[in-house]
Amino acid sequence: MAVASMPTSSATASPRRRSQLGMAWRRYRRNWLAVAGLVWVILFLIIGIIGPWIAPYSYQATDFLNANQGPTWQHIFGTDNLGHDMFSEILWSVQNALEIAFGATLISFVVGVILGLWAGLKGGAADMFVMRLVDFMFAFPTFFMDLILVTKFGRGMGPILFAIGITGWAGYARLIRSLVLGMRNGEMVEAATALGATQWHIMRRYLFPNVMNSMLVALAFGIPGDLTVMAGLSVVGMGLRPPLPSFGNMIAAAGGNMLGYPWLMYFPAGIFAITLLAFLFVADGLQEALNPKGGF
Amino acid sequence: MADALLTVENLHTEFTRQEDVIYAVNGVSFSVAPGETLGIVGESGSGKSVSVLSVLGLLRGSGKVTQGSAKFEGTELLKLKRRQLEDIRGRDIGVIFQDPMTSLNPTMRIGDQIMEGMLTHHYASRKAAYNRTIDLLTEVGIPEPTSRFRNYPFEFSGGMRQRVMIAMAIACEPQLLIADEPTTALDVTVQMQVLALLQKLRQKSRMSVVIITHDFGVATNFCDRIMVMYAGKVMESAPLEEFLKRPAHPYTIGLKASIIEVGQSNRVLQPIPGTTQQLTEPPRACPFVDRCAFAQDACHEELPELRSIGSDHLVACLRAEEVMSHAG
Amino acid sequence: MGILKYLVKRIISIIITTSAIIAVGYTLMNLAPGSFFSSSTIAAQMGQLAVTDPKLVQEYEHMFEARYGLNQPLWEQILKYIWHSFTFNFGNSFENPSTPIMTQLHTAFPISFELALGAVVLAILIGIPLGVVAALKRNTWVDQFLTTISLAGQAVPAFVIAAILVLLFGVWWQGVLPVNGWGQWQDAILPIVALGIGNIGSITRYMRGSLIEALRQDHIRTAEAKGVRFWPIVIKHAMRNSMTALITVIGPMFAFTVVGTIWVEQIFSIPGMGSLMAPAFQSDDFPLAMSEIYILCLLVMLMNLVVDLGYAFFDPRVKLE
Numbered sequence: 001m002a003v004a005s006m007p008t009s010s011a012t013a014s015p016r017r018r019s020q021l022g023m024a025w026r027r028y029r030r031n032w033l034a035v036a037g038l039v040w041v042i043l044f045l046i047i048g049i050i051g052p053w054i055a056p057y058s059y060q061a062t063d064f065l066n067a068n069q070g071p072t073w074q075h076i077f078g079t080d081n082l083g084h085d086m087f088s089e090i091l092w093s094v095q096n097a098l099e100i101a102f103g104a105t106l107i108s109f110v111v112g113v114i115l116g117l118w119a120g121l122k123g124g125a126a127d128m129f130v131m132r133l134v135d136f137m138f139a140f141p142t143f144f145m146d147l148i149l150v151t152k153f154g155r156g157m158g159p160i161l162f163a164i165g166i167t168g169w170a171g172y173a174r175l176i177r178s179l180v181l182g183m184r185n186g187e188m189v190e191a192a193t194a195l196g197a198t199q200w201h202i203m204r205r206y207l208f209p210n211v212m213n214s215m216l217v218a219l220a221f222g223i224p225g226d227l228t229v230m231a232g233l234s235v236v237g238m239g240l241r242p243p244l245p246s247f248g249n250m251i252a253a254a255g256g257n258m259l260g261y262p263w264l265m266y267f268p269a270g271i272f273a274i275t276l277l278a279f280l281f282v283a284d285g286l287q288e289a290l291n292p293k294g295g296f
Numbered sequence: 297m298a299d300a301l302l303t304v305e306n307l308h309t310e311f312t313r314q315e316d317v318i319y320a321v322n323g324v325s326f327s328v329a330p331g332e333t334l335g336i337v338g339e340s341g342s343g344k345s346v347s348v349l350s351v352l353g354l355l356r357g358s359g360k361v362t363q364g365s366a367k368f369e370g371t372e373l374l375k376l377k378r379r380q381l382e383d384i385r386g387r388d389i390g391v392i393f394q395d396p397m398t399s400l401n402p403t404m405r406i407g408d409q410i411m412e413g414m415l416t417h418h419y420a421s422r423k424a425a426y427n428r429t430i431d432l433l434t435e436v437g438i439p440e441p442t443s444r445f446r447n448y449p450f451e452f453s454g455g456m457r458q459r460v461m462i463a464m465a466i467a468c469e470p471q472l473l474i475a476d477e478p479t480t481a482l483d484v485t486v487q488m489q490v491l492a493l494l495q496k497l498r499q500k501s502r503m504s505v506v507i508i509t510h511d512f513g514v515a516t517n518f519c520d521r522i523m524v525m526y527a528g529k530v531m532e533s534a535p536l537e538e539f540l541k542r543p544a545h546p547y548t549i550g551l552k553a554s555i556i557e558v559g560q561s562n563r564v565l566q567p568i569p570g571t572t573q574q575l576t577e578p579p580r581a582c583p584f585v586d587r588c589a590f591a592q593d594a595c596h597e598e599l600p601e602l603r604s605i606g607s608d609h610l611v612a613c614l615r616a617e618e619v620m621s622h623a624g
Numbered sequence: 625m626g627i628l629k630y631l632v633k634r635i636i637s638i639i640i641t642t643s644a645i646i647a648v649g650y651t652l653m654n655l656a657p658g659s660f661f662s663s664s665t666i667a668a669q670m671g672q673l674a675v676t677d678p679k680l681v682q683e684y685e686h687m688f689e690a691r692y693g694l695n696q697p698l699w700e701q702i703l704k705y706i707w708h709s710f711t712f713n714f715g716n717s718f719e720n721p722s723t724p725i726m727t728q729l730h731t732a733f734p735i736s737f738e739l740a741l742g743a744v745v746l747a748i749l750i751g752i753p754l755g756v757v758a759a760l761k762r763n764t765w766v767d768q769f770l771t772t773i774s775l776a777g778q779a780v781p782a783f784v785i786a787a788i789l790v791l792l793f794g795v796w797w798q799g800v801l802p803v804n805g806w807g808q809w810q811d812a813i814l815p816i817v818a819l820g821i822g823n824i825g826s827i828t829r830y831m832r833g834s835l836i837e838a839l840r841q842d843h844i845r846t847a848e849a850k851g852v853r854f855w856p857i858v859i860k861h862a863m864r865n866s867m868t869a870l871i872t873v874i875g876p877m878f879a880f881t882v883v884g885t886i887w888v889e890q891i892f893s894i895p896g897m898g899s900l901m902a903p904a905f906q907s908d909d910f911p912l913a914m915s916e917i918y919i920l921c922l923l924v925m926l927m928n929l930v931v932d933l934g935y936a937f938f939d940p941r942v943k944l945e
Binding site: 386 | 840841842843845846847848849850851852853854856860861864865868938939
Binding site: 033136138139140141143144145147148149151152224228231232235236237238251252254255258259262265266269272273276277279280281284 | 638641644645648649652653772775776778779780781783784787788790791794795876879880882883886887890891898901902903905906908910913917920921924925928
C-alpha cells in the first residue's frame with residue numbers, strides 16, 4: 001500500500017489587497033437602504049444637537065387659544081390639547097431620544113462588556129455567577145424590571161436612562177463571553193501563539209478586530225431596541241414625566257383621541273417609526289458589511 | 297467509444313466569486329466503460345470532483361457548466377430537465393461523498409435515508425424496500441441491522457456512516473457508482489475496510505466505478521484506468537499497467553516520486569515544487585509549466601492538447617516522448 | 625437525563641427565578657417615592673379627612689398599613705408574599721380593597737393570553753411560508769422585498785403599528801373592523817395583527833436564514849444524489865432541520881409579545897392585563913402591579929419550558945440538560 005503526500009494548495013490568492021475597512025465600506029455602500037438609514041441617522045444626530053435652538057417654540061410654551069389645531073403655517077405639525085407646537089415638541093424629543101438611546105445603550109454595553117470579559121477570561125465560579133445572572137435576565141421580559149425601577153427612582157431623564165441601561169446588559173455579556181471563549185480556544189490564536197506571536201500582538205491583530213465587529217453590530221441593533229423600550233414606558237404612562245417631550249409621550253397622548261386629532265399621531269409616530277427603521281437598516285447594513293457570511 | 301457507459305467531452309465549469317470568475321474545469325474529456333473502474337487523481341482544487349459533480353447537476357453555490365457534453369447511455373445529461381436528471385441520479389448513478397459526518401441527514405433515521413432513494417424511484421414497495429435495506433446493511437457489514445435501522449447518524453462511527461453511505465448509493469443497483477474521496481475523512485485502518493467493501497461490491501455487481509481521490513495509492517490499488525488532473529485539465533490518462541510502467545507527463549512522474557511506499561524507507565521523497573492556484577482566467581499555456589522541470593519556451597506559449605502516445609494512452613505534454621524516455 | 629428529573633429541575637429554577645423577581649420588585653416598589661396612600665386617587669377619596677384633621681389622616685394611614693400588613697418587617701412581607709403567590713393568593717389591591725386581585729386577573733389574563741398566543745400563531749402561519757419563499761428565491765427581488773419588509777416589521781414597535789391600524793380602520797375604512805373595546809371575536813383581529821407583524825418579520829427572517837443554511841448542508845447534496853425530488857428535499861430534509869431551530873426563537877418571541885400585549889391593549893382599550901397594569905403603576909398600587917408581573921413572568925417561563933420540551937422532541941440529537 002502506498003500513501004501519497006500531495007502538496008496542499010493555497011486557495012486564497014487575492015489579486016488586490018484592500019484594507020478591511022475599505023472593503024466593509026464598499027459592501028455597505030451597495031446596500032442603499034443602509035445608506036439611506038445612515039443619512040437619516042446623521043440628520044437625527046444633527047437635530048438632536050441643534051434641535052432646541054432651531055425649534056420655533058419652547059417645549060413648555062402653551063397656546064390655549066390655538067389648542068388641538070391641525071397643521072397650519074404657524075404650527076406646521078399642528079398643536080396638542082395644551083397648545084404645544086408639535087413641531088417643536090418633536091425637535092426637543094429627538095434630543096431626549098438620543099440621550100436615552102446612547103446613554104442607556106452605553107450603560108448596558110459597559111456593564112455587559114465588563115461582566116462578559118470577567119466571565120470569559122476568569123472562567124470557573126465567575127463564569128458560573130455571570131451566566132446564572134444572564135439566565136435570570138433572560139428568563140422574564142426586562143421591560144417589567146424597567147417599570148419597577150422607574151416606579152422606584154422616578155420618571156426623570158436620569159432614572160429612565162439608568163433603568164433601561166441596567167436591564168439591557170445580558171445580551172452583550174453573553175456575546176462578549178462567547179467571543180472571548182471562542183477566540184481564546186480558537187485555532188487562529190493557537191496558531192499565532194505557536195508561531196511565537198506575543199499576547200499583545202494577538203490581542204491587537206486577532207481578538208480586537210473580531211470582537212469589535214461583532215460588538216459594533218450588537219450595539220447598532222441595541223439602539224433601536226432601547227428607543228422602543230423608552231417609548232413603551234410612555235405607552236403605559238410611565239415614560240418621561242411631562243412636560244418633558246418624548247416620542248412615547250406624544251404617541252401615548254395622541255392615542256387618547258386618535259380619531260379626533262389624527263395629526264397628533266401622524267407626525268410623532270411616523271418620524272419615530274422612520275427613525276427606528278433607519279437605525280435598524282444601519283445595523284443590518286453593518287452586519288452585512290462587517291461579517292459577510294457565505295460565498296454567494 | 298460508442299459502447300461507453302458515460303462519455304464526457306470538453307467539459308467547462310466555472311464558479312463566480314464576488315467579481316472574479318474561477319475556471320475550475322477547462323475542457324475535460326473522459327469515458328467510463330461498463331464494468332470499468334476509473335480513478336481520477338489530482339490535488340485538491342484540480343477540478344476532479346467538480347468535473348464529475350457538474351455532470352450530475354450536483355454543483356453547490358455559483359458553479360455552472362458553460363460548455364461540453366456528457367452522455368450517459370446515449371442520453372445528454374447536461375440538457376436534461378431537473379426532473380429527468382433526478383430520475384437518473386440515485387437510480388442509474390449512485391454517489392458516495394467524502395465526509396460521512398456531514399453527508400447524512402442528522403435528524404432522519406438511517407434506515408429511512410437508505411429507503412428514501414428506492415421509494416423515490418419506485419424501485420421497490422415500502423415493504424420490499426425495508427427488506428432490501430436490512431439486506432444492504434448486512435451486506436455493508438453493519439451488525440444488528442434491524443435495530444440499527446432505527447438509529448440516527450450521530451449514533452454511528454465515521455466508518456460505519458460511510459458504510460451507510462455506500463448502502464444508500466447502491467440501493468437501486470446503479471450501473472455507475474461515483475465515489476468522491478470516499479476514504480479521505482476516515483482513519484487509515486477504516487480506509488482499508490471501506491476500500492475492501494467497495495472492491496467486494498464492485499466485483500459482485502459488475503457496476504462501473506469512478507473513484508475520485510488525491511491518494512495515488514488508492515487509485516493504483518483499485519482502478520483499471522487512471523486519469524490525472526491538474527488545474528481543471530486532464531494531464532494524462534492510461535490503463536493502470538501502462539500508467540505505472542510508462543508515465544509520460546512530468547506531473548505524473550512528480551506524483552509518483554512523492555509517494556511513500558511501504559518497504560522503501562531509505563528512498564528520498566521528492567515533493568513537487570510550488571503550489572496550485574485557482575485560475576481566474578482560462579489557461580493559455582501549459583498550467584503546470586511553472587513547476588515543471590522539463591519546461592521549455594514553447595511550454596509557456598502553447599496549450600498542449602491531449603494526444604495519444606500509445607495504445608489507449610493519452611497525455612497533454614509537448615515533450616511527452618522525452619519525458620517518457622527520461623523516466624524509463 | 626430522564627424527562628421527569630429535567631422537569632423537576634426546570635420547575636425549581638422557575639420557582640427560584642419568580643421568587644427573586646418578587647423579592648427585587650417588592651423591595652424596590654415598597655420603597656418607591658410617593659406611595660399609593662399619598663397619590664391623587666386616594667387623596668381625593670378622603671379629601672374631606674385631609675382637610676379637616678391631619679391626625680385622622682395618620683390614623684387612616686395606620687389602619688391601611690395594618691390591613692395590608694405593611695407594618696411588618698419587609699423580609700417578612702416578602703416571604704409571605706412569595707408563599708402566597710404559589711397558591712395565586714395575592715390579596716386585594718389598594719384601588720379595589722373589596723375585590724381580590726385574583727378575581728380581577730381572572731377576567732384580564734385570558735384576554736392577554738389569547739392576544740399573545742394569537743400573535744405567535746399568526747406569525748408562525750404566515751412567517752414560515754414567507755421565509756421559505758425568500759430562501760428559495762434568495763438574492764432575487766422577491767427575497768429583497770420580503771427581507772426588507774420583515775426588517776421593517778421587526779423595527780416598528782407594536783404600539784405604533786396598532787396606532788396606524790386604528791387610524792386606517794377608524795378613519796379610512798370605518799366600520800370594516802372594530803378598533804376599540806372587547807366583546808365579540810372581531811375585536812381580537814386588529815390587536816393580534818398589530819402584535820403579530822413584528823413576529824412575522826422575525827420568523828420570516830429567521831426561517832429564511834436557517835433554510836438557506838440548511839440547504840447548504842452536505843446532506844442535502846446527498847439527498848439530491850439519491851434523486852429525491854425538489855420539494856421533498858426542501859420539506860423533509862431542509863425544513864425539518866431549520867424548523868427545530870425555529871422552535872428556539874418562539875420562546876423569546878413569546879416574552880416579547882407579552883410585553884407588546886400590554887402596549888397594544890392601551891391603544892385598543894382592551895380590558896386585559898395591560899389595562900390593569902398601567903393604572904396600577906401610575907398610582908403606585910403595588911400589590912396589583914407585583915401580581916401582574918408575577919403572573920406574566922410565570923407565563924413566559926412556562927412557555928419557554930414548553931418550547932424547550934418541544935425542541936427536544938423534534939431534534940433527536942438534543943439531550944435535555
